[in-house]
Amino acid sequence: MIILIFHSTHEVLKFEKILKKNDIKFEVIPTPREYSSDCGMALRLKEESRDVVNSLQEESGMDIRIVVQ
Amino acid sequence: MTDEIIYFDNGATSWPKPEEVVEAMNDYMTSVGASPGRSGHRKAFDAARIVFEAREAVAELFNVRDSRNVVFTPNATGALNMAIKGIVNPDDHIITTSMEHNSVIRPLTYLQENQSVSFTMVGNNDHGDFDIDKFRNSFTDKTKLVVMNHGSNVSGRILPIQNIGEICRENGVVLVVDAAQSAGTVDIDMARDNIDILAFTGHKSLFGPQGTGGLCINGDIDIRPMLHGGSGSKSELDHHPDFMPDKLEAGTLNTVGIAGLLAGIEYINVVGLGNIIKKEREMTRILIDGLRQIDNVVVYGLGSDERLPVISFNISGMRPSDVGYRLDKDYHIMTRVGLHCAPHAHRTIGSFPDGTVRFSLSYMNSLEQIEKVLEAVKEIAK
Numbered sequence: 001m002i003i004l005i006f007h008s009t010h011e012v013l014k015f016e017k018i019l020k021k022n023d024i025k026f027e028v029i030p031t032p033r034e035y036s037s038d039c040g041m042a043l044r045l046k047e048e049s050r051d052v053v054n055s056l057q058e059e060s061g062m063d064i065r066i067v068v069q
Numbered sequence: 070m071t072d073e074i075i076y077f078d079n080g081a082t083s084w085p086k087p088e089e090v091v092e093a094m095n096d097y098m099t100s101v102g103a104s105p106g107r108s109g110h111r112k113a114f115d116a117a118r119i120v121f122e123a124r125e126a127v128a129e130l131f132n133v134r135d136s137r138n139v140v141f142t143p144n145a146t147g148a149l150n151m152a153i154k155g156i157v158n159p160d161d162h163i164i165t166t167s168m169e170h171n172s173v174i175r176p177l178t179y180l181q182e183n184q185s186v187s188f189t190m191v192g193n194n195d196h197g198d199f200d201i202d203k204f205r206n207s208f209t210d211k212t213k214l215v216v217m218n219h220g221s222n223v224s225g226r227i228l229p230i231q232n233i234g235e236i237c238r239e240n241g242v243v244l245v246v247d248a249a250q251s252a253g254t255v256d257i258d259m260a261r262d263n264i265d266i267l268a269f270t271g272h273k274s275l276f277g278p279q280g281t282g283g284l285c286i287n288g289d290i291d292i293r294p295m296l297h298g299g300s301g302s303k304s305e306l307d308h309h310p311d312f313m314p315d316k317l318e319a320g321t322l323n324t325v326g327i328a329g330l331l332a333g334i335e336y337i338n339v340v341g342l343g344n345i346i347k348k349e350r351e352m353t354r355i356l357i358d359g360l361r362q363i364d365n366v367v368v369y370g371l372g373s374d375e376r377l378p379v380i381s382f383n384i385s386g387m388r389p390s391d392v393g394y395r396l397d398k399d400y401h402i403m404t405r406v407g408l409h410c411a412p413h414a415h416r417t418i419g420s421f422p423d424g425t426v427r428f429s430l431s432y433m434n435s436l437e438q439i440e441k442v443l444e445a446v447k448e449i450a451k
Contacts, residue, residue: 013118
Protein backbone atom coordinates (compact mmCIF):
# COMPACT_ATOMS: atom_id res chain seq x y z
CA MET A 1 0.00 0.00 0.00
CA ILE A 2 1.08 3.58 -0.50
CA ILE A 3 0.04 6.47 1.65
CA LEU A 4 -0.21 10.01 0.36
CA ILE A 5 0.50 12.71 2.92
CA PHE A 6 -0.52 16.31 2.23
CA HIS A 7 0.19 19.73 3.74
CA SER A 8 -3.41 20.61 4.38
CA THR A 9 -6.97 19.34 4.22
CA HIS A 10 -7.50 21.46 1.14
CA GLU A 11 -4.79 19.58 -0.72
CA VAL A 12 -6.14 16.16 0.27
CA LEU A 13 -9.55 17.04 -1.09
CA LYS A 14 -8.11 18.58 -4.22
CA PHE A 15 -6.19 15.40 -5.02
CA GLU A 16 -9.11 13.20 -4.00
CA LYS A 17 -11.17 14.97 -6.64
CA ILE A 18 -8.44 14.33 -9.23
CA LEU A 19 -8.28 10.62 -8.32
CA LYS A 20 -12.07 10.32 -8.55
CA LYS A 21 -12.06 11.99 -11.94
CA ASN A 22 -9.48 9.44 -13.12
CA ASP A 23 -11.36 6.49 -11.63
CA ILE A 24 -8.55 5.50 -9.29
CA LYS A 25 -9.53 3.61 -6.14
CA PHE A 26 -8.39 5.04 -2.84
CA GLU A 27 -9.33 5.16 0.80
CA VAL A 28 -9.35 8.17 3.10
CA ILE A 29 -7.65 7.42 6.41
CA PRO A 30 -6.60 9.44 9.42
CA THR A 31 -2.96 10.43 8.95
CA PRO A 32 -0.76 7.87 10.74
CA ARG A 33 0.92 9.64 13.62
CA GLU A 34 4.41 8.56 12.62
CA TYR A 35 4.20 10.68 9.48
CA SER A 36 2.63 13.90 10.69
CA SER A 37 0.82 15.21 13.70
CA ASP A 38 -1.72 17.07 11.61
CA CYS A 39 -5.28 16.51 12.69
CA GLY A 40 -5.91 15.57 9.12
CA MET A 41 -6.61 13.05 6.47
CA ALA A 42 -4.38 10.98 4.23
CA LEU A 43 -5.08 8.83 1.20
CA ARG A 44 -4.23 5.16 0.99
CA LEU A 45 -3.91 3.34 -2.35
CA LYS A 46 -2.69 0.02 -3.71
CA GLU A 47 0.97 -0.04 -4.68
CA GLU A 48 0.02 -0.57 -8.37
CA SER A 49 -1.37 2.97 -8.43
CA ARG A 50 2.04 4.45 -7.70
CA ASP A 51 2.93 5.34 -11.29
CA VAL A 52 -0.37 6.98 -12.13
CA VAL A 53 -0.26 8.88 -8.83
CA ASN A 54 3.19 10.18 -9.71
CA SER A 55 2.03 11.47 -13.08
CA LEU A 56 -1.14 13.02 -11.66
CA GLN A 57 0.94 14.66 -8.96
CA GLU A 58 3.30 16.14 -11.54
CA GLU A 59 0.37 17.36 -13.64
CA SER A 60 -1.22 19.04 -10.67
CA GLY A 61 2.01 20.63 -9.47
CA MET A 62 1.17 19.59 -5.93
CA ASP A 63 3.71 18.71 -3.27
CA ILE A 64 2.69 15.27 -1.99
CA ARG A 65 4.70 12.96 0.22
CA ILE A 66 4.32 9.34 -0.88
CA VAL A 67 5.12 6.70 1.72
CA VAL A 68 5.24 2.96 1.10
CA GLN A 69 3.77 0.81 3.83
CA MET B 70 -57.00 41.44 1.03
CA THR B 71 -54.32 38.80 1.38
CA ASP B 72 -51.65 39.08 4.00
CA GLU B 73 -49.00 38.05 1.51
CA ILE B 74 -45.63 39.43 2.51
CA ILE B 75 -43.87 41.33 -0.23
CA TYR B 76 -40.20 41.27 0.67
CA PHE B 77 -38.31 44.05 -1.04
CA ASP B 78 -35.37 44.16 1.35
CA ASN B 79 -33.01 41.72 -0.34
CA GLY B 80 -30.20 44.25 -0.09
CA ALA B 81 -30.19 43.56 3.64
CA THR B 82 -30.48 39.81 3.22
CA SER B 83 -32.17 37.67 0.62
CA TRP B 84 -35.47 35.98 1.40
CA PRO B 85 -36.84 33.50 0.75
CA LYS B 86 -33.89 31.22 0.09
CA PRO B 87 -34.24 28.44 -2.46
CA GLU B 88 -35.57 25.22 -0.92
CA GLU B 89 -32.32 23.51 -1.85
CA VAL B 90 -30.41 25.81 0.50
CA VAL B 91 -32.56 24.98 3.51
CA GLU B 92 -32.40 21.27 2.61
CA ALA B 93 -28.62 21.33 2.35
CA MET B 94 -28.32 22.91 5.78
CA ASN B 95 -30.80 20.47 7.24
CA ASP B 96 -28.93 17.52 5.64
CA TYR B 97 -25.68 18.74 7.10
CA MET B 98 -27.15 19.07 10.59
CA THR B 99 -28.87 15.69 10.54
CA SER B 100 -26.48 13.51 8.54
CA VAL B 101 -23.05 15.07 8.70
CA GLY B 102 -22.64 17.44 11.61
CA ALA B 103 -18.93 17.03 12.05
CA SER B 104 -16.12 19.55 12.09
CA PRO B 105 -14.29 19.73 8.78
CA GLY B 106 -10.59 18.95 8.68
CA ARG B 107 -10.13 18.14 12.32
CA SER B 108 -10.97 14.54 13.23
CA GLY B 109 -10.06 11.55 11.11
CA HIS B 110 -13.44 9.90 10.67
CA ARG B 111 -15.84 9.74 7.74
CA LYS B 112 -18.15 12.47 9.01
CA ALA B 113 -15.23 14.85 9.31
CA PHE B 114 -14.21 13.98 5.76
CA ASP B 115 -17.76 14.62 4.54
CA ALA B 116 -17.80 17.97 6.29
CA ALA B 117 -14.42 18.85 4.81
CA ARG B 118 -15.63 17.92 1.35
CA ILE B 119 -18.57 20.30 1.65
CA VAL B 120 -16.23 23.16 2.54
CA PHE B 121 -13.85 22.20 -0.26
CA GLU B 122 -16.67 22.05 -2.82
CA ALA B 123 -17.91 25.42 -1.62
CA ARG B 124 -14.45 26.93 -2.23
CA GLU B 125 -14.44 25.39 -5.70
CA ALA B 126 -17.94 26.72 -6.43
CA VAL B 127 -16.95 30.24 -5.37
CA ALA B 128 -13.72 30.01 -7.38
CA GLU B 129 -15.64 28.98 -10.46
CA LEU B 130 -18.28 31.66 -10.02
CA PHE B 131 -15.75 34.49 -9.82
CA ASN B 132 -13.00 32.88 -11.91
CA VAL B 133 -10.42 32.60 -9.14
CA ARG B 134 -7.40 30.77 -10.43
CA ASP B 135 -6.98 28.46 -7.44
CA SER B 136 -9.69 27.54 -4.95
CA ARG B 137 -7.16 27.55 -2.12
CA ASN B 138 -7.32 31.34 -2.46
CA VAL B 139 -10.96 31.39 -1.40
CA VAL B 140 -11.22 31.89 2.36
CA PHE B 141 -14.43 31.97 4.33
CA THR B 142 -15.35 34.74 6.75
CA PRO B 143 -18.55 35.35 8.71
CA ASN B 144 -19.57 38.14 6.31
CA ALA B 145 -18.29 40.69 3.80
CA THR B 146 -17.44 43.11 6.62
CA GLY B 147 -15.03 40.56 8.07
CA ALA B 148 -13.51 39.96 4.65
CA LEU B 149 -13.06 43.70 3.99
CA ASN B 150 -11.51 44.30 7.40
CA MET B 151 -9.09 41.43 6.82
CA ALA B 152 -8.07 42.68 3.38
CA ILE B 153 -7.74 46.35 4.33
CA LYS B 154 -6.00 45.89 7.67
CA GLY B 155 -3.92 43.03 6.32
CA ILE B 156 -2.41 45.04 3.50
CA VAL B 157 -2.26 48.67 4.61
CA ASN B 158 0.68 49.98 6.65
CA PRO B 159 1.05 53.24 8.61
CA ASP B 160 1.38 56.34 6.36
CA ASP B 161 -0.12 54.54 3.35
CA HIS B 162 -2.67 56.21 1.08
CA ILE B 163 -5.91 54.57 -0.05
CA ILE B 164 -8.37 55.51 -2.78
CA THR B 165 -12.07 54.77 -2.42
CA THR B 166 -15.38 56.26 -3.57
CA SER B 167 -17.95 58.58 -2.03
CA MET B 168 -20.60 55.84 -2.12
CA GLU B 169 -19.07 53.35 0.28
CA HIS B 170 -20.70 51.29 3.00
CA ASN B 171 -19.48 51.67 6.57
CA SER B 172 -17.76 48.30 6.26
CA VAL B 173 -15.15 50.16 4.21
CA ILE B 174 -15.35 53.71 5.59
CA ARG B 175 -15.10 52.70 9.24
CA PRO B 176 -11.93 50.61 8.87
CA LEU B 177 -10.41 53.41 6.76
CA THR B 178 -11.36 56.02 9.35
CA TYR B 179 -9.90 53.85 12.11
CA LEU B 180 -6.62 53.54 10.19
CA GLN B 181 -6.61 57.26 9.49
CA GLU B 182 -7.05 58.11 13.15
CA ASN B 183 -4.66 55.51 14.52
CA GLN B 184 -2.04 54.78 11.88
CA SER B 185 -1.67 58.06 9.94
CA VAL B 186 -3.23 56.47 6.90
CA SER B 187 -4.85 58.92 4.48
CA PHE B 188 -7.63 58.21 2.02
CA THR B 189 -9.27 59.93 -0.92
CA MET B 190 -12.97 59.53 -1.69
CA VAL B 191 -13.59 59.90 -5.42
CA GLY B 192 -17.07 61.22 -6.15
CA ASN B 193 -19.21 61.37 -9.25
CA ASN B 194 -18.94 63.60 -12.28
CA ASP B 195 -21.64 65.94 -13.57
CA HIS B 196 -23.46 63.05 -15.23
CA GLY B 197 -23.79 61.21 -11.95
CA ASP B 198 -21.24 58.58 -12.98
CA PHE B 199 -18.07 57.65 -11.13
CA ASP B 200 -15.44 60.29 -11.94
CA ILE B 201 -12.85 58.06 -13.56
CA ASP B 202 -10.63 61.03 -14.52
CA LYS B 203 -10.48 62.26 -10.94
CA PHE B 204 -9.69 58.68 -9.94
CA ARG B 205 -6.76 58.51 -12.37
CA ASN B 206 -5.35 61.66 -10.85
CA SER B 207 -5.73 60.51 -7.25
CA PHE B 208 -2.77 58.17 -7.17
CA THR B 209 0.27 59.27 -5.16
CA ASP B 210 3.52 57.44 -4.54
CA LYS B 211 2.09 56.35 -1.20
CA THR B 212 -1.06 54.79 -2.64
CA LYS B 213 -1.14 51.20 -1.43
CA LEU B 214 -4.71 50.13 -2.01
CA VAL B 215 -7.86 50.93 -3.92
CA VAL B 216 -11.02 49.65 -2.26
CA MET B 217 -14.42 50.23 -3.82
CA ASN B 218 -17.91 48.83 -3.73
CA HIS B 219 -18.82 47.25 -7.03
CA GLY B 220 -22.49 48.14 -6.70
CA SER B 221 -24.04 50.72 -4.41
CA ASN B 222 -26.47 49.47 -1.78
CA VAL B 223 -28.16 52.88 -1.90
CA SER B 224 -28.44 53.89 -5.55
CA GLY B 225 -27.78 50.63 -7.35
CA ARG B 226 -25.07 52.11 -9.56
CA ILE B 227 -22.42 49.66 -10.76
CA LEU B 228 -18.80 50.81 -11.07
CA PRO B 229 -16.77 50.31 -14.28
CA ILE B 230 -14.60 47.82 -12.44
CA GLN B 231 -12.64 46.52 -15.44
CA ASN B 232 -11.52 50.05 -16.27
CA ILE B 233 -10.75 50.84 -12.64
CA GLY B 234 -8.76 47.60 -12.37
CA GLU B 235 -6.72 48.50 -15.44
CA ILE B 236 -5.80 51.85 -13.92
CA CYS B 237 -4.82 50.13 -10.66
CA ARG B 238 -2.57 47.75 -12.61
CA GLU B 239 -0.94 50.68 -14.41
CA ASN B 240 -0.13 52.17 -11.03
CA GLY B 241 0.94 48.90 -9.43
CA VAL B 242 -1.73 49.20 -6.76
CA VAL B 243 -3.89 46.39 -5.38
CA LEU B 244 -7.64 46.59 -6.09
CA VAL B 245 -10.06 45.29 -3.46
CA VAL B 246 -13.66 45.05 -4.64
CA ASP B 247 -16.55 45.00 -2.18
CA ALA B 248 -18.99 42.71 -3.97
CA ALA B 249 -21.49 42.49 -1.13
CA GLN B 250 -24.30 43.76 -3.35
CA SER B 251 -23.05 42.58 -6.72
CA ALA B 252 -22.06 38.91 -6.27
CA GLY B 253 -24.83 36.79 -7.75
CA THR B 254 -26.48 39.69 -9.56
CA VAL B 255 -23.65 40.93 -11.75
CA ASP B 256 -21.32 38.81 -13.88
CA ILE B 257 -17.95 38.98 -12.11
CA ASP B 258 -14.76 37.55 -13.58
CA MET B 259 -11.75 38.45 -11.46
CA ALA B 260 -9.28 37.87 -14.27
CA ARG B 261 -11.24 39.74 -16.96
CA ASP B 262 -12.17 42.56 -14.57
CA ASN B 263 -8.63 43.06 -13.22
CA ILE B 264 -9.76 42.40 -9.65
CA ASP B 265 -7.01 41.40 -7.22
CA ILE B 266 -9.12 40.80 -4.15
CA LEU B 267 -12.87 40.27 -3.92
CA ALA B 268 -14.88 40.45 -0.70
CA PHE B 269 -18.27 38.78 -0.89
CA THR B 270 -21.14 37.95 1.40
CA GLY B 271 -23.03 34.68 1.29
CA HIS B 272 -26.43 35.81 2.48
CA LYS B 273 -27.55 38.25 -0.19
CA SER B 274 -27.66 37.39 -3.90
CA LEU B 275 -25.70 34.16 -3.38
CA PHE B 276 -28.74 32.86 -1.42
CA GLY B 277 -26.71 31.43 1.46
CA PRO B 278 -27.56 31.93 5.12
CA GLN B 279 -26.27 34.73 7.32
CA GLY B 280 -22.86 34.02 8.82
CA THR B 281 -21.19 33.25 5.49
CA GLY B 282 -18.97 35.28 3.24
CA GLY B 283 -15.37 35.36 2.16
CA LEU B 284 -12.37 36.75 0.40
CA CYS B 285 -11.03 35.69 -2.99
CA ILE B 286 -7.43 36.48 -3.80
CA ASN B 287 -6.25 36.31 -7.39
CA GLY B 288 -2.54 36.63 -7.16
CA ASP B 289 0.42 36.57 -4.85
CA ILE B 290 -0.69 39.26 -2.49
CA ASP B 291 0.50 39.05 1.08
CA ILE B 292 -2.35 39.68 3.49
CA ARG B 293 -1.53 39.62 7.20
CA PRO B 294 -3.96 37.28 8.99
CA MET B 295 -6.39 38.74 11.50
CA LEU B 296 -6.89 35.48 13.30
CA HIS B 297 -4.35 33.00 14.53
CA GLY B 298 -5.44 29.68 15.95
CA GLY B 299 -6.36 26.10 15.15
CA SER B 300 -6.15 25.23 11.49
CA GLY B 301 -6.20 21.45 11.23
CA SER B 302 -2.68 21.53 9.86
CA LYS B 303 0.86 21.57 11.21
CA SER B 304 -0.57 21.43 14.73
CA GLU B 305 2.85 20.73 16.20
CA LEU B 306 3.92 24.27 15.35
CA ASP B 307 3.13 27.30 17.50
CA HIS B 308 3.09 29.42 14.37
CA HIS B 309 -0.06 29.77 12.34
CA PRO B 310 0.38 28.29 8.84
CA ASP B 311 1.54 30.57 6.04
CA PHE B 312 -0.09 28.59 3.20
CA MET B 313 -3.61 29.11 1.89
CA PRO B 314 -6.37 28.77 2.78
CA ASP B 315 -5.26 27.94 6.34
CA LYS B 316 -3.27 31.19 6.56
CA LEU B 317 -6.38 33.35 6.63
CA GLU B 318 -8.72 31.08 8.56
CA ALA B 319 -8.63 29.85 12.15
CA GLY B 320 -11.08 27.99 14.31
CA THR B 321 -14.20 26.12 13.28
CA LEU B 322 -15.92 27.48 10.20
CA ASN B 323 -19.67 27.96 9.90
CA THR B 324 -19.91 24.59 8.18
CA VAL B 325 -23.71 24.40 8.19
CA GLY B 326 -23.77 27.89 6.70
CA ILE B 327 -21.21 26.99 4.07
CA ALA B 328 -23.29 23.93 3.13
CA GLY B 329 -26.14 26.36 2.53
CA LEU B 330 -23.92 28.74 0.56
CA LEU B 331 -22.76 25.89 -1.68
CA ALA B 332 -26.41 25.02 -2.40
CA GLY B 333 -27.14 28.68 -3.12
CA ILE B 334 -24.37 28.92 -5.70
CA GLU B 335 -25.47 25.61 -7.23
CA TYR B 336 -28.98 27.07 -7.51
CA ILE B 337 -27.58 30.10 -9.35
CA ASN B 338 -25.71 27.78 -11.72
CA VAL B 339 -28.85 25.73 -12.42
CA VAL B 340 -31.04 28.78 -13.07
CA GLY B 341 -28.20 30.51 -14.91
CA LEU B 342 -26.68 33.81 -13.77
CA GLY B 343 -27.66 35.36 -17.11
CA ASN B 344 -31.32 34.49 -16.52
CA ILE B 345 -31.22 35.86 -12.99
CA ILE B 346 -29.72 39.13 -14.19
CA LYS B 347 -32.23 39.41 -17.03
CA LYS B 348 -35.25 38.97 -14.75
CA GLU B 349 -33.89 41.31 -12.10
CA ARG B 350 -33.05 44.05 -14.60
CA GLU B 351 -36.51 43.81 -16.16
CA MET B 352 -38.27 44.06 -12.81
CA THR B 353 -36.04 46.96 -11.81
CA ARG B 354 -36.74 48.85 -15.01
CA ILE B 355 -40.51 48.42 -14.62
CA LEU B 356 -40.35 49.48 -10.99
CA ILE B 357 -38.27 52.60 -11.73
CA ASP B 358 -40.45 53.58 -14.68
CA GLY B 359 -43.57 53.11 -12.54
CA LEU B 360 -42.18 55.12 -9.63
CA ARG B 361 -41.15 57.99 -11.86
CA GLN B 362 -44.73 58.33 -13.05
CA ILE B 363 -46.10 58.85 -9.57
CA ASP B 364 -46.50 62.47 -8.45
CA ASN B 365 -44.46 63.46 -5.41
CA VAL B 366 -42.06 60.55 -5.81
CA VAL B 367 -38.35 61.29 -6.24
CA VAL B 368 -36.14 58.45 -7.49
CA TYR B 369 -32.41 58.83 -6.85
CA GLY B 370 -29.25 57.99 -8.72
CA LEU B 371 -30.72 57.23 -12.12
CA GLY B 372 -27.98 56.57 -14.57
CA SER B 373 -27.14 53.73 -16.85
CA ASP B 374 -29.46 50.79 -17.49
CA GLU B 375 -26.82 48.53 -16.05
CA ARG B 376 -27.63 48.71 -12.40
CA LEU B 377 -28.34 46.58 -9.36
CA PRO B 378 -31.96 45.77 -8.49
CA VAL B 379 -31.68 48.45 -5.79
CA ILE B 380 -33.79 51.62 -5.90
CA SER B 381 -33.78 54.54 -3.48
CA PHE B 382 -36.68 56.96 -3.48
CA ASN B 383 -38.58 59.41 -1.35
CA ILE B 384 -42.09 60.81 -1.26
CA SER B 385 -41.98 64.61 -1.01
CA GLY B 386 -43.15 65.89 2.30
CA MET B 387 -42.90 62.51 4.01
CA ARG B 388 -40.09 61.12 6.12
CA PRO B 389 -38.60 57.89 4.79
CA SER B 390 -39.35 56.19 8.09
CA ASP B 391 -43.05 57.09 7.82
CA VAL B 392 -43.25 55.76 4.27
CA GLY B 393 -41.53 52.55 5.31
CA TYR B 394 -43.86 52.17 8.26
CA ARG B 395 -46.96 52.54 6.11
CA LEU B 396 -45.62 50.16 3.47
CA ASP B 397 -45.03 47.56 6.16
CA LYS B 398 -48.12 48.08 8.30
CA ASP B 399 -50.76 48.72 5.64
CA TYR B 400 -49.40 46.88 2.62
CA HIS B 401 -47.10 44.16 4.04
CA ILE B 402 -44.23 45.44 1.94
CA MET B 403 -40.78 45.16 3.57
CA THR B 404 -38.22 47.83 2.75
CA ARG B 405 -35.25 49.44 4.41
CA VAL B 406 -35.34 53.13 5.26
CA GLY B 407 -32.72 55.57 6.38
CA LEU B 408 -29.02 55.76 5.63
CA HIS B 409 -28.40 52.08 4.87
CA CYS B 410 -25.02 52.17 6.67
CA ALA B 411 -23.75 54.35 3.83
CA PRO B 412 -24.05 58.01 4.87
CA HIS B 413 -21.59 59.20 2.24
CA ALA B 414 -23.67 57.64 -0.51
CA HIS B 415 -26.65 59.65 0.67
CA ARG B 416 -24.51 62.81 0.76
CA THR B 417 -23.48 62.04 -2.81
CA ILE B 418 -26.98 61.48 -4.19
CA GLY B 419 -28.47 64.35 -2.18
CA SER B 420 -30.58 62.49 0.36
CA PHE B 421 -28.60 63.24 3.50
CA PRO B 422 -29.44 63.38 6.42
CA ASP B 423 -32.89 61.77 6.24
CA GLY B 424 -31.94 59.04 3.85
CA THR B 425 -34.32 57.21 1.55
CA VAL B 426 -36.74 54.32 1.24
CA ARG B 427 -34.99 51.47 -0.49
CA PHE B 428 -36.46 48.70 -2.59
CA SER B 429 -34.03 45.85 -3.23
CA LEU B 430 -35.18 42.94 -5.36
CA SER B 431 -34.09 39.36 -5.82
CA TYR B 432 -34.78 36.66 -8.40
CA MET B 433 -37.55 35.47 -6.05
CA ASN B 434 -39.64 38.62 -6.55
CA SER B 435 -42.30 38.85 -9.27
CA LEU B 436 -43.87 41.33 -11.67
CA GLU B 437 -47.14 40.85 -9.79
CA GLN B 438 -45.49 42.09 -6.63
CA ILE B 439 -44.08 45.07 -8.49
CA GLU B 440 -47.58 46.05 -9.61
CA LYS B 441 -48.88 45.82 -6.04
CA VAL B 442 -45.97 47.87 -4.72
CA LEU B 443 -46.50 50.60 -7.30
CA GLU B 444 -50.19 50.76 -6.32
CA ALA B 445 -49.21 51.06 -2.68
CA VAL B 446 -46.72 53.87 -3.29
CA LYS B 447 -49.31 55.71 -5.40
CA GLU B 448 -51.78 55.51 -2.52
CA ILE B 449 -49.31 56.69 0.08
CA ALA B 450 -47.99 59.51 -2.12
CA LYS B 451 -51.43 61.09 -2.60
